[in-house]
Amino acid sequence: MSYARDAIARISGYVPGEQPGDKPFVKLNTNENPYAPAPRIATVLREFSWERLRLYPEPSAKMLREAAAAVYGVPMEQIICGNGSDDLLTIALRTFVDQGGCLAYTAPSYSLYPVLADLQGAKHCAVNLDENFELPENAAALAAGASLFLMARPNAPTGNSFPLANVKKLCREFAGVVWIDEAYVDFADDNCLPLLDEFPNVVISRTFSKSFSLAGLRLGLAFSSLEIIREMEKVKDSYNVDMLSQYLGKTALEEVDYMRANAEKIKATRRECAEQLKALGSHVLPSQANFIFLRPPKPAAEVFAALREKGYLVRYFALPRVCDYIRISIGSDEQMRGLIACMRDICG
Numbered sequence: 240m241s242y243a244r245d246a247i248a249r250i251s252g253y254v255p256g257e258q259p260g261d262k263p264f265v266k267l268n269t270n271e272n273p274y275a276p277a278p279r280i281a282t283v284l285r286e287f288s289w290e291r292l293r294l295y296p297e298p299s300a301k302m303l304r305e306a307a308a309a310v311y312g313v314p315m316e317q318i319i320c321g322n323g324s325d326d327l328l329t330i331a332l333r334t335f336v337d338q339g340g341c342l343a344y345t346a347p348s349y350s351l352y353p354v355l356a357d358l359q360g361a362k363h364c365a366v367n368l369d370e371n372f373e374l375p376e377n378a379a380a381l382a383a384g385a386s387l388f389l390m391a392r393p394n395a396p397t398g399n400s401f402p403l404a405n406v407k408k409l410c411r412e413f414a415g416v417v418w419i420d421e422a423y424v425d426f427a428d429d430n431c432l433p434l435l436d437e438f439p440n441v442v443i444s445r446t447f448s449k450s451f452s453l454a455g456l457r458l459g460l461a462f463s464s465l466e467i468i469r470e471m472e473k474v475k476d477s478y479n480v481d482m483l484s485q486y487l488g489k490t491a492l493e494e495v496d497y498m499r500a501n502a503e504k505i506k507a508t509r510r511e512c513a514e515q516l517k518a519l520g521s522h523v524l525p526s527q528a529n530f531i532f533l534r535p536p537k538p539a540a541e542v543f544a545a546l547r548e549k550g551y552l553v554r555y556f557a558l559p560r561v562c563d564y565i566r567i568s569i570g571s572d573e574q575m576r577g578l579i580a581c582m583r584d585i586c587g
């Protein structure tokens with residue numbers, strides 16, 4: 240007998256990538272950034288007057304939204320901040336999907352999406368990506384009846400970025416809200432922000448966890464039409480972004496060029512690693528993200544375990560369609576040299 244709602248008692252919940260604590264792993268499993276955040280973050284932290292913590296933070300994260308408006312060219316009224324973009328996804332479910340309603344999401348994709356449907360007590364509509372892990376052209380028809388459609392572009396764990404034409408077709412044809420999760424967009428060639436002017440039903444979310452090197456802070460942003468943002472504001476916790484995150488997030492946005500330079504370094508490392516892994520016999524999917532998704536020449540579960548044995552933590556999903564692959568986050572050049580050497584030992 241459980242005291243929880245049936246919808247909760249039935250499920251096991253989301254399982255995050257392993258956080259090994261103090262164990263000396265090279266951690267390439269949760270797409271964190273190998274480089275430190277912008278140095279001015281340290282200055283702001285040092286100069287922050289700790290007495291201020293007795294007060295609540297500004298509820299709407301105004302200064303953060305102002306800084307984001309300046310960087311992204313979207314009015315601050317069309318921006319909402321979250322305790323990580325996961326928080327914004329939870330807000331989305333509570334805003335747009337009734338209990339007993341239906342959530343559509345691409346599959347395979349971010350493994351949190353189906354869990355969010357379960358938590359809300361909603362039905363699932365998994366829209367399968369095609370054989371190349373691309374968004375199918377008839378995605379809207381496949382998701383008919385759902386009120387919210389979640390997709391990641393670039394996609395996780397596959398790393399590809401769906402053709403913009405297919406995304407636009409979905410936004411045009413889908414009757415509900417289309418949520419484009421751009422967690423990895425700073426490592427990609429284009430983004431979907433221009434779609435905000437074209438489609439009132441589009442939401443775009445971003446995170447500070449990947450390109451800004453601030454996964455520990457928990458900070459995300461979402462952009463949409465005024466009407467959609469207003470509805471989401473009713474649902475969010477009153478103080479969902481703490482005071483320090485607001486200051487540090489604002490600073491990170493002011494230092495956006497630092498982030499962009501790091502993203503370029505990671506893209507260069509990604510290109511080099513992909514070539515080396517291909518030379519070692521892996522099938523490497525083209526990546527627009529800070530990770531690569533590959534089918535190694537030996538069984539993926541074995542390669543994952545052997546890498547772990549050698550001190551390299553990568554991600555393996557024992558799930559249909561992706562169980563022959565491993566996902567490797569792009570680390571520093573030195574970390575990746577070590578990883579390639581291990582792959583040579585394991586697969587050579």
Ligand SMILES: Cc1ncc(COP(=O)(O)O)c(C=O)c1O
Nearest residue numbers: 323324325349391395422446448
């Ligand atoms: C597609 C996607 N969206 C969102 C997130 C989570 O972002 P945040 O750290 O902002 O909650 C992740 C994390 O791995 C992700 O892969």
